[in-house]
Amino acid sequence: MTREHLDVGLDLLDRHVVDRDGRDVGKVDDLELTERDDGTMEITALLLGPQALGRRVGGVLGRTMEGIGARLRRDDEPARIGLELVAELDVVITLTHPISQLPVGRSEAWFRTHVVEPIPGSRSATG
Amino acid sequence: MKKLLGIFLGVFTAIGGFMDIGDLVTDALIGARFGLSLVWVTVVAVVGISAYTEMAARVATITGRPVFDLVRERMGPRIALGNVIVSYFVNAITLVAELCGVALAIELLTDVHYLLWVPPVALLAFLVLWKLPFEHMERMYGLTGLTLFVFVVAVWQLGPDWGQMWHDVVHPTIPGGEGLPTYFFYAVVMLGAQMTPYEVFFFSSGAVEHEWDEGDLGEARWNVFLGYPIGGALAIGIQATAYLVLQPAGIQVEHLSQTVLPVAVAFGKVGIALAVLGIVAATFGSLMETLLSSSYTVAQHFGWPWGKAKAPVEASRFTALTIVTLLLAVGVALTSLNPITITIYAVYLGAATLPFTYVPILVVANDRRYLGEKVNGWFANAFGLVYLVVVSLAALAALPLLLVTKGGL
Numbered sequence: 001m002t003r004e005h006l007d008v009g010l011d012l013l014d015r016h017v018v019d020r021d022g023r024d025v026g027k028v029d030d031l032e033l034t035e036r037d038d039g040t041m042e043i044t045a046l047l048l049g050p051q052a053l054g055r056r057v058g059g060v061l062g063r064t065m066e067g068i069g070a071r072l073r074r075d076d077e078p079a080r081i082g083l084e085l086v087a088e089l090d091v092v093i094t095l096t097h098p099i100s101q102l103p104v105g106r107s108e109a110w111f112r113t114h115v116v117e118p119i120p121g122s123r124s125a126t127g
Numbered sequence: 128m129k130k131l132l133g134i135f136l137g138v139f140t141a142i143g144g145f146m147d148i149g150d151l152v153t154d155a156l157i158g159a160r161f162g163l164s165l166v167w168v169t170v171v172a173v174v175g176i177s178a179y180t181e182m183a184a185r186v187a188t189i190t191g192r193p194v195f196d197l198v199r200e201r202m203g204p205r206i207a208l209g210n211v212i213v214s215y216f217v218n219a220i221t222l223v224a225e226l227c228g229v230a231l232a233i234e235l236l237t238d239v240h241y242l243l244w245v246p247p248v249a250l251l252a253f254l255v256l257w258k259l260p261f262e263h264m265e266r267m268y269g270l271t272g273l274t275l276f277v278f279v280v281a282v283w284q285l286g287p288d289w290g291q292m293w294h295d296v297v298h299p300t301i302p303g304g305e306g307l308p309t310y311f312f313y314a315v316v317m318l319g320a321q322m323t324p325y326e327v328f329f330f331s332s333g334a335v336e337h338e339w340d341e342g343d344l345g346e347a348r349w350n351v352f353l354g355y356p357i358g359g360a361l362a363i364g365i366q367a368t369a370y371l372v373l374q375p376a377g378i379q380v381e382h383l384s385q386t387v388l389p390v391a392v393a394f395g396k397v398g399i400a401l402a403v404l405g406i407v408a409a410t411f412g413s414l415m416e417t418l419l420s421s422s423y424t425v426a427q428h429f430g431w432p433w434g435k436a437k438a439p440v441e442a443s444r445f446t447a448l449t450i451v452t453l454l455l456a457v458g459v460a461l462t463s464l465n466p467i468t469i470t471i472y473a474v475y476l477g478a479a480t481l482p483f484t485y486v487p488i489l490v491v492a493n494d495r496r497y498l499g500e501k502v503n504g505w506f507a508n509a510f511g512l513v514y515l516v517v518v519s520l521a522a523l524a525a526l527p528l529l530l531v532t533k534g535g536l
Contacts, residue, residue: 010496014199014207016192016430027199027430053429056204091190091197091497108431112443115450119257122446125438127260 006089008043016092017046017081019099025081026104028093029053032080044083046093048104051078072107079104134349140269141354144329145176146361147413148228149221149320149474151406152467154362155386157313158369159378163292164299166363168314172321173359175517177351178510179322179485180330182492182503184347187334190497194331196427197497198487210483211428215421217476218325222417222456224473226252227466228410231383235403242463249457252414256449261336261436268412275405279364281393285371292367302374312528312535315521316471319478321362322518325413327484328420332427336436341501368393381467418456422448471535479525481518489515 006012008031017025029052032045051073054065070076081095081102088094099105116122157165183194190197195214199207230244237244255264301310334347368389369380378385383406390398419435426433426445433445440446460466489511492503503511529535 010200014204016196024430024432029204048430050429053204057208058205061208091192108443111447112440115447116439116443119439121257122439125436125441126258127262127436 011089012043012046012093017048017095018092019095019097019102020087021098022094023099025095025099025102026079027053030056030078046081046083046086048079048081049073049107051076069107072110079106130346134346136266136269137346137350138354138357139273140265141330141350142358142361143265143269143272143409143412144326144416145321145355145358146272146275146409147221147320147323147417148224148410148470149323149477150362151228151365151386151410152380152383152470153313153317153320153474154365155369155373156380156471157317158366159373159380159385160305161302161310161313162370162374163295163366164301164310165314165317166296166366167299168317169321169359169362169366171517172318173355174510175514176322176326177355178507178514179488180327180351180355181348182488182507182511183327183331184334184351185344185501186488186491186497187331188339188344188347189341189499189501191335191340193328193335193423193427194488194491195328195424197491197494199428201490201494202487207428210487211424213480213483214324214328214424217473217480218328218417218421218424219452219456220469220473220476221323221325222414222421222452223459224466224470225410225414225417226456226460227469228383229407229414230460231466232403232406232410235384235387235399236407241466242461245457245460248411248414249453252411252418252453253450255415256418256435257439261333264415264435265333265412268408268415271408272405272412274401275361275409276364277390277394277398277401277405278368279361281390281398282364282367282371284393285368285389287367287371292370295370306532308528308531309535311524312532315478315525315528316474316535318518318521319474319476319481321359322481323474323477324481324484325417325420327488328423329416332420332423332433336434383467418449418453421452475525475529479522482515482522485511485515485518 012028012031015028017028019025026048028046029049030047031043032047033041034044036042050065050069054062054069057065069078073079085095085097086093087096095102187193198210226245226248227241229248230241233244234241301307339347372389372392373380373385380386387399387402390402422445423433425448431444432442434442491497495502
């Protein structure tokens with residue numbers, strides 16, 4: 001990332017994330033902040049998925065989203081993409097790897113295997 | 128030449144997109160009860176939806192992302208989530224209305240009860256979703272829907288007093304027996320029917336499905352600035368036929384057959400056939416558009432892969448949600464709630480929530496981070512702001528008017 005100034009609220013949070021090949025990965029639902037030795041905070045990762053978003057939304061709805069996310073991921077922590085995996089920051093955020101090599105996409109995979117794939121013809125695009 | 132043909136087909140598609148069950152019912156209902164005294168609302172609505180769809184098309188062609196993909200970045204997760212829930216709900220209710228509309232139109236042709244047509248129509252919608260390329264889908268209902276122009280031709284055939292009609296349009300008066308609140312209730316309903324949110328969702332998402340880029344903005348503008356006004360002319364035609372035939376006879380519109388009645392008077396069986404064919408095409412098109420819009424908004428909010436043009440396995444959550452929404456709509460339709468009532472409430476809900484659709488578009492269309500030099504000029508912003516006031520007033524007035532008039536009685 002080569003920008004001089006970055007507005008976390010406008011340039012990072014809620015931005016759309018795509019993988020190296022332009023496939024949709026998700027939204028920046030939250031950010032991971034790590035405290036440095038001098039006491040300042042540093043953004044270290046993008047957090048994606050209903051768990052991360054649920055925390056920001058809050059309330060009953062937010063907790064429900066967190067719960068769904070935790071069940072789908074079988075993990076209490078949201079999907080995390082380290083900042084070192086970010087290739088480009090523009091209207092969308094592009095990552096350095098294809099989605100298959102990233103720790104995200106469990107819910108998409110679940111719906112693919114259990115709902116969509118069993119329907120005949122689900123592999124052909126109509127254009 | 129190919130480009131020109133593309134523009135023509137795009138315009139036809141936009142006309143078809145403008146016309147839906149909400150329009151068909153409210154135009155006839157209002158024409159029968161209020162004559163031409165609400166034509167001005169159609170004019171207001173057409174200008175408004177054209178201005179805002181152009182903004183949405185500009186955002187989509189330049190950024191490659193539909194407006195509602197960007198809403199979250201500007202409004203934050205909570206407001207945007209609320210917005211998505213409202214939009215999904217309004218789209219889904221409209222979907223039920225369109226589904227019943229197609230079925231009712233087929234009932235007119237076959238004399239088989241509409242509820243029996245609901246499942247096969249839904250199955251057809253699923254097959255179109257699964258098999259038909261996006262562009263073919265749009266052109267299929269866009270071109271077939273053109274037979275609706277039989278309503279406009281019928282106005283001439285009925286041989287009206289043009290001077291009187293023009294007078295009624297420019298000097299709107301409330302007919303005896305109708306109160307002022309009722310008049311404004313239907314003004315709001317008509318605004319909701321003609322500035323329907325799904326048209327904007329669908330147009331901007333469709334631009335991405337078509338893989339349009341900045342070079343296609345011109346074509347998109349032609350579609351909007353020609354297609355919507357012609358659609359509006361069609362809507363006025365339906366109001367006029369109802370005004371000429373239904374109002375003098377004291378017929379109230381309680382069923383889709385009454386929308387068609389004036390065309391039957393003008394052209395007999397051929398007229399009925401053309402009108403019903405057009406209604407089936409236009410409502411089926413809107414069925415596909417409201418169905419896809421329901422899942423477009425949700426998928427775009429959460430950043431899921433989406434698109435009808437993609438293979439379903441490449442957009443699993445989007446596809447699953449689309450199928451579930453269609454099944455839910457079938458379920459609600461089969462409860463045999465009065466479809467015309469569902470339609471009026473869908474349109475009413477659309478009107479009451481218009482600012483949810485239009486505010487984000489205006490915000491994003493003014494953002495240089497996305498659009499650079501192509502942000503709104505003063506002209507687009509002037510229109511945008513005026514319409515923001517219009518839709519906000521309509522939304523605020525919607526509930527009191529509903530209560531005072533007991534739903535337009």
